[in-house]
Amino acid sequence: METTLRGVGVSHGVAIGEVRHMGTAVLEPPVKQIPADEVEREQERARQAVQAVASDLVARGSLAGGEAQAVLEAQALMAQDPELIADVERRVAAGSTAERAVYDAFAAYREMLAGAGEYFAGRVADLDDVRNRIVARLLGVPMPGVPDSDEPYVLVARDLAPADTALLDPSLVLGFVTEEGGPTSHSAILARALGVPAVVALPGAVGLAEGTVIAVDGSTGEIFVNPSDERKAQLEAVAAERRAALAASAGPGATSDGHRVPLLANIGGPADVAAAVEAGAEGVGLFRTEFLFLDDHRNAPSEEKQVEAYRQVLEAFPESRVVVRVLDAGADKPLEFLTPADEPNPALGVRGLRTLLDHPEVLRTQLSALAKAAEGLPVQLEVMAPMVADRADAKAFADACRAAGLRAKVGAMVEIPSAALRARSVLQEVEFLSLGTNDLAQYTFAADRQVGAVSRLQDPWQPALLDLVAMAAEAARAESKGCGVCGEAASDPLLACVLTGLGVTSLSMGAASLPHVRAELAKHTLAQCERAAAAARAADTAEEAREAARAVLSGE
Numbered sequence: 404m405e406t407t408l409r410g411v412g413v414s415h416g417v418a419i420g421e422v423r424h425m426g427t428a429v430l431e432p433p434v435k436q437i438p439a440d441e442v443e444r445e446q447e448r449a450r451q452a453v454q455a456v457a458s459d460l461v462a463r464g465s466l467a468g469g470e471a472q473a474v475l476e477a478q479a480l481m482a483q484d485p486e487l488i489a490d491v492e493r494r495v496a497a498g499s500t501a502e503r504a505v506y507d508a509f510a511a512y513r514e515m516l517a518g519a520g521e522y523f524a525g526r527v528a529d530l531d532d533v534r535n536r537i538v539a540r541l542l543g544v545p546m547p548g549v550p551d552s553d554e555p556y557v558l559v560a561r562d563l564a565p566a567d568t569a570l571l572d573p574s575l576v577l578g579f580v581t582e583e584g585g586p587t588s589h590s591a592i593l594a595r596a597l598g599v600p601a602v603v604a605l606p607g608a609v610g611l612a613e614g615t616v617i618a619v620d621g622s623t624g625e626i627f628v629n630p631s632d633e634r635k636a637q638l639e640a641v642a643a644e645r646r647a648a649l650a651a652s653a654g655p656g657a658t659s660d661g662h663r664v665p666l667l668a669n670i671g672g673p674a675d676v677a678a679a680v681e682a683g684a685e686g687v688g689l690f691r692t693e694f695l696f697l698d699d700h701r702n703a704p705s706e707e708k709q710v711e712a713y714r715q716v717l718e719a720f721p722e723s724r725v726v727v728r729v730l731d732a733g734a735d736k737p738l739e740f741l742t743p744a745d746e747p748n749p750a751l752g753v754r755g756l757r758t759l760l761d762h763p764e765v766l767r768t769q770l771s772a773l774a775k776a777a778e779g780l781p782v783q784l785e786v787m788a789p790m791v792a793d794r795a796d797a798k799a800f801a802d803a804c805r806a807a808g809l810r811a812k813v814g815a816m817v818e819i820p821s822a823a824l825r826a827r828s829v830l831q832e833v834e835f836l837s838l839g840t841n842d843l844a845q846y847t848f849a850a851d852r853q854v855g856a857v858s859r860l861q862d863p864w865q866p867a868l869l870d871l872v873a874m875a876a877e878a879a880r881a882e883s884k885g886c887g888v889c890g891e892a893a894s895d896p897l898l899a900c901v902l903t904g905l906g907v908t909s910l911s912m913g914a915a916s917l918p919h920v921r922a923e924l925a926k927h928t929l930a931q932c933e934r935a936a937a938a939a940r941a942a943d944t945a946e947e948a949r950e951a952a953r954a955v956l957s958g959e
């Protein structure tokens with residue numbers, strides 16, 4: 404009999420296939436005492452396993468490229484944490500086998516992270532994955548990961564580790580479903596980058612029996628277990644309709660009555676450029692520059708290295724707009740040499756622009772590298788700062804850009820509610836705003852973006868978030884300046900129409916979402932988008948807002 408489950412759709416498309424679970428069994432090595440003369444050999448085995456797993460993660464990263472690379476390299480750094488290795492060695496010296504010592508040392512580390520606050524919860528899956536890989540290597544058993552199958556399947560997991568999602572083979576993996584994770588988690592961002600349908604935060608996902616047929620609608624978040632033939636036919640028809648609309652969509656982003664909304668790409672580095680160009684991006688709306696800083700967690704990359712990476716991106720978009728975000732370190736992207744280690748609540752601590760203002764030399768080098776990279780190119784370079792709280796922050800950033808001799812438009816990201824509430828004041832210092840709706844939702848609802856349990860509040864359809872978007876867009880309009888969205892909200896086609904109706908002037912998203920958003924926008928007039936926006940804002944919950952907008956846009 405068919406049953407319906409509902410999670411959060413985070414990557415578009417329909418997939419129908421059998422459930423295969425991720426190999427995430429926790430390998431618990433037995434407790435065994437080793438003789439003293441084996442300690443050194445055992446310690447060496449542990450070090451080698453750690454090194455091999457770290458190198459494997461880095462290698463997977465360079466194969467995957469882009470944002471996946473940054474995530475995998477961060478995992479490799481976790482594996483090589485000197486304190487963790489020292490703890491493993493201590494445990495071996497006390498008589499543990501290498502595998503048991505790794506298992507116990509990671510458990511202690513995990514507990515410490517958990518005790519350090521909810522913020523770390525999203526990283527626990529990454530940490531567990533690193534542990535499982537090292538233990539599997541030491542035990543000589545297969546690595547945990549995607550199932551071994553020649554037939555296409557729907558991958559189901561509690562949560563997907565970046566190491567696995569990065570290398571999923573889209574020809575075998577029809578889609579994926581996770582019990583944990585929110586719409587802005589790493590897994591969701593990576594799924595969209597891969598272009599496979601995905602639903603996260605689905606209660607009961609891990610209880611789905613292996614081999615059960617399910618239908619996944621990554622646009623609505625619905626999962627149909629044992630779908631009836633009529634259901635399959637209906638979903639296939641919807642998918643075919645969506646595909647036809649996609650195929651028909653090309654050219655610049657606009658509503659059906661010609662109101663232009665440039666559609667830009669979010670990229671994590673030069674590796675993401677090709678997909679963005681192929682998807683018809685009209686430029687880059689968010690270049691996350693963190694990836695450059697992950698290679699060496701003790702030092703900033705040299706100016707020359709930065710110039711080279713920025714130049715590769717700028718050259719790919721001749722005469723287009725490229726918005727570069729300066730380094731956003733801290734909270735979910737800590738950097739050892741910049742991020743204070745002892746903050747009780749890093750998401751509310753020194754991160755983003757605050758970090759850069761504390762380390763002006765890092766900002767100076769980055770801005771100077773950007774100025775050099777843009778020299779002689781016709782590109783429209785724009786730079787923006789993450790985590791701007793108020794006018795003083797905006798001024799400090801604009802001053803730094805001027806001092807670096809940068810010939811670029813200077814902007815502020817709106818990720819903190821105070822910046823949306825006082826957008827007009829912030830706009831006295833900068834030339835554009837870009838709404839980072841992932842963090843804006845996190846701070847508006849006091850809901851950690853990495854914690855699946857609060858994903859309800861991370862939903863960008865929340866009317867309170869829409870109100871803040873409207874405030875920022877209205878302020879920008881009053882100042883005759885641009886206000887884009889570069890958070891994940893822009894990648895939801897229906898929401899993209901609502902954002903347009905709220906007065907947002909450009910939308911930036913992962914390349915895979917561009918055709919979906921372009922096709923949806925082209926179906927509606929600006930007036931319809933405005934009506935949908937008003938209906939969504941009049942709602943009390945995210946679900947009601949989504950339904951109200953859908954009703955307006957489908958002419959019901």
Ligand code: PEP
Nearest residue numbers: 839840841842889890891
């Ligand atoms: C955001 O917060 O919406 C954003 C675009 O920045 P990031 O996801 O990199 O924090």
Ligand code: MG
Nearest residue numbers: 818839841842
């Ligand atoms: Mg952000």
